[in-house]
Amino acid sequence: MEIPIxxxxxxxxxxxxxxxxxxxxxxxxxxxxxxxxxxxxxHLLDNAKEWLENEGMCIAxxxxxxxxxxxxxxxxxx
Numbered sequence: 001m002e003i004p005i006x007x008x009x010x011x012x013x014x015x016x017x018x019x020x021x022x023x024x025x026x027x028x029x030x031x032x033x034x035x036x037x038x039x040x041x042x043h044l045l046d047n048a049k050e051w052l053e054n055e056g057m058c059i060a061x062x063x064x065x066x067x068x069x070x071x072x073x074x075x076x077x078x
Contacts, residue, residue: 001027003039008048 003024006017021040030036044052 003043005043005045006048007046008044008051009046 025036
């Protein structure tokens, strides 16, 4: 099992993706929210990466981030 790439394309489910990220990282012993976010962001491409860069996300609490909950101000990620 590994972390899949998330593109932010139509039909992709950000909640499902973040669940996979958490499951994998917790399985290998990574529990720190900041570290989880740092790793997760390296698996974002295309619309998802652009959205993150444009929003200027600075998240220390993984459980409060917009990606995890599928919230998107620009309707690129749902």
